[in-house]
Amino acid sequence: MTAIVWLRHDLRLADNPALRAAAESGAVVPVYIWDPEGDGDWSPGGASKWWWHHGLTSLDKSLRDLGSRLVVRQGRSGEILESLAKETEAESIHWNRRYEPAAIKRDSAIKESFKSRGIEVQSHNGSLLFEPWEVSTKSDAPYKVFSPFWRSCLEKESQRSPLARPQQLDGPEHWPEGDSIDSLQLEPQLDWADEFPRWWDPSEKGAQKELERFIEEAAATYKSGRNRMDVDGSSRLSPYLHFGAISPHQVWHAIDQLKPSNGTVKASYETYLSEIGWREFAHHLLYHFPHTTGNALRSEFDDFPWEPSKNELEAWQQGRTGVPLVDAAMRQLWRTGWMHNRARMVVASFLTKNLLIAWQEGAAWFWDTLVDADLANNTLGWQWTAGCGADAAPYFRIFNPVSQSEKHDPKGDYIRRWVPELEKLDTPDLFKPWEASNDALERAGVNLGETYPEPLVDLSETRKRALAAYDDMRGK
Numbered sequence: 405m406t407a408i409v410w411l412r413h414d415l416r417l418a419d420n421p422a423l424r425a426a427a428e429s430g431a432v433v434p435v436y437i438w439d440p441e442g443d444g445d446w447s448p449g450g451a452s453k454w455w456w457h458h459g460l461t462s463l464d465k466s467l468r469d470l471g472s473r474l475v476v477r478q479g480r481s482g483e484i485l486e487s488l489a490k491e492t493e494a495e496s497i498h499w500n501r502r503y504e505p506a507a508i509k510r511d512s513a514i515k516e517s518f519k520s521r522g523i524e525v526q527s528h529n530g531s532l533l534f535e536p537w538e539v540s541t542k543s544d545a546p547y548k549v550f551s552p553f554w555r556s557c558l559e560k561e562s563q564r565s566p567l568a569r570p571q572q573l574d575g576p577e578h579w580p581e582g583d584s585i586d587s588l589q590l591e592p593q594l595d596w597a598d599e600f601p602r603w604w605d606p607s608e609k610g611a612q613k614e615l616e617r618f619i620e621e622a623a624a625t626y627k628s629g630r631n632r633m634d635v636d637g638s639s640r641l642s643p644y645l646h647f648g649a650i651s652p653h654q655v656w657h658a659i660d661q662l663k664p665s666n667g668t669v670k671a672s673y674e675t676y677l678s679e680i681g682w683r684e685f686a687h688h689l690l691y692h693f694p695h696t697t698g699n700a701l702r703s704e705f706d707d708f709p710w711e712p713s714k715n716e717l718e719a720w721q722q723g724r725t726g727v728p729l730v731d732a733a734m735r736q737l738w739r740t741g742w743m744h745n746r747a748r749m750v751v752a753s754f755l756t757k758n759l760l761i762a763w764q765e766g767a768a769w770f771w772d773t774l775v776d777a778d779l780a781n782n783t784l785g786w787q788w789t790a791g792c793g794a795d796a797a798p799y800f801r802i803f804n805p806v807s808q809s810e811k812h813d814p815k816g817d818y819i820r821r822w823v824p825e826l827e828k829l830d831t832p833d834l835f836k837p838w839e840a841s842n843d844a845l846e847r848a849g850v851n852l853g854e855t856y857p858e859p860l861v862d863l864s865e866t867r868k869r870a871l872a873a874y875d876d877m878r879g880k
C-alpha cells in the first residue's frame with residue numbers, strides 16, 4: 405500500500421503524526437505543494453518565503469538520509485494531490501491540520517472530494533496541544549479570556565509523549581516527478597535577507613539547538629529575562645513552531661522533564677509553558693472567530709477614527725521615527741526577521757496610538773517581514789495591543805517607549821546595537837535624544853534632523869490625541 409503525506413507547517417520527521425500514520429500503512433510519498441493562492445489573502449510574505457526555501461531544502465535532505473525524498477510541486481493543492489494519487493496509486497492521504505480560515509476551507513473540500521472517490525484521507529493534530537474545538541466554557545462557548553482558557557487546558561489529560569523519529573521510510577517503486585525547490589523562486593531577489601542565515605538555521609536540527617540553548621541559558625530565569633530586550637532571555641522558537649520544525653509537544657515535554665531547583669525556577673518554567681498557552685489561545689480564537697484576521701473582535705473598533713498617513717507609516721516601517729526604541733525594534737525586524745516580544749508591543753502601540761494608524765497596516769508589515777509571521781499569533785498580538793481583541797490591553801494603556809527603554813533596556817544596549825548612530829549618547833539621553841543638551845548631542849556626534857531624525861510626533865501630545873479618539877469612538 406502507498407500513502408501520500410502532504411507536508412505543510414510540519415517540516416520535521418520527529419513527532420509528526422501524519423508522517424507516522426502514513427509510514428505505518430506502507431510506502432510513503434512525502435509531498436510539498438507550493439500553493440500561495442490556497443492561502444487566500446494571507447499567502448506567505450517575503451521573510452516566510454525565505455524560511456520555506458531553506459526549511460524545505462533541509463527537510464528534503466533529512467528524508468534522503470532515510471532513503472526517501474520530498475516531492476515538490478506547485479499549483480492548486482487539490483489538483484496536484486489528485487494527480488499524485490493517480491500516479492502513485494496511493495490508497496490514503498495524510499496531513500497535519502492547519503487552522504487558518506482559507507486552509508480549513510480548502511482542506512475540507514479536498515477531503516470531501518477524495519472521500520467520494522474512495523481514497524482514505526486522514527488529518528492529524530501535529531501543531532497544537534489542544535484542538536480549538538476541544539476547549540470550551542461551561543456554557544459551551546469559545547473562550548475570549550486567556551486565564552480561564554489556559555486553566556481549562558491544564559485541567560485536561562497530561563500531554564502525550566512526542567513520537568519518535570522514523571528510522572527508515574519505504575518509498576514507492578516509481579517516484580513521481582517533482583519540481584526543484586529552486587524553481588519555486590522563494591528566496592528574495594534583493595539582498596534584504598542576506599543576514600538571516602546569521603540568525604536562523606531553518607532546520608529540524610536548528611530547532612533542537614535553539615531549544616537546548618534556551619534550556620541551558622535562559623529557561624530558569626525566563627520569568628524576568630523574557631522582558632529584557634538587551635538579552636537573549638526568550639526561546640526564539642517562534643519560527644520553528646510556526647513552520648513545525650519543532651512541535652509544541654516536544655517543547656512541552658522538554659520543559660516538563662526539567663527538575664526545577666527552587667520556586668523561582670519553577671515559576672519561570674510555568675510562565676514559559678503559559679506562553680505556549682498563548683499560542684494555543686491564538687489558534688483557538690482564529691478558529692472560532694475567523695473574521696478577526698481583518699476585523700476587530702470588538703466590533704465597536706470598526707468605527708475607530710484612524711488617521712492614515714503614508715509618510716508616517718513608511719517612517720515606522722523603516723525605523724526612522726526619531727524615537728530610539730521604536731527605531732531599534734523596527735530595524736531588528738528588518739535585519740533579522742524577528743523582534744523581541746516587548747518591542748513588538750511597543751512598536752504596535754506607537755503605530756496604533758501615537759500615530760493613529762490602523763492595526764491592520766502594522767499586521768500586514770509584520771506579515772511580510774517576520775520569519776515567524778503566523779496568522780493566529782499576529783492577529784492576536786495586534787488586536788491585543790490596539791485594544792480591540794480578546795483579553796486585550798485596555799485601549800488607554802499606551803506604551804511609553806521612553807519608560808519601556810528605562811525598564812527593559814536599562815543600559816541602552818538594545819538601542820545601541822540597532823541604532824548605531826546614537827551609540828555614543830549617554831543614557832538616559834539615548835532614550836530621548838530630543839531632550840538632550842546641545843553639548844551632549846555634539847559630544848556624541850548626533851545632529852538631530854541630520855544624523856538621526858527629530859521625533860515624528862510628540863509622545864505626550866499624541867497620547868492625549870489617542871485618548872480623545874477613543875472617547876470619540878465610544879461616543880458613537
Ligand SMILES: Cc1cc2nc3c(=O)[nH]c(=O)nc-3n(C[C@H](O)[C@H](O)[C@H](O)COP(=O)(O)OP(=O)(O)OC[C@H]3O[C@@H](n4cnc5c(N)ncnc54)[C@H](O)[C@@H]3O)c2cc1C
Binds near residue numbers: 646684
Ligand atoms: C503585535 C504583535 C505581533 C505578533 N506577531 C506574532 C507572529 O506573527 N508570530 C508569532 O509567533 N508570534 C507573534 N507575536 C507573539 C510574540 O511576540 C512572539 O511569539 C515571541 O516574541 C516570539 O519569540 P520567542 O519564540 O522567543 O518567544 P518565547 O517568549 O520564548 O515564547 C515561546 C513561544 O510561545 C509562543 N508565544 C509567546 N508569546 C506569545 C503571544 N503573545 N502570543 C502567541 N504566542 C506566543 C510563541 O510560539 C513562542 O515561540 C506577536 C506579538 C505582538 C505584540
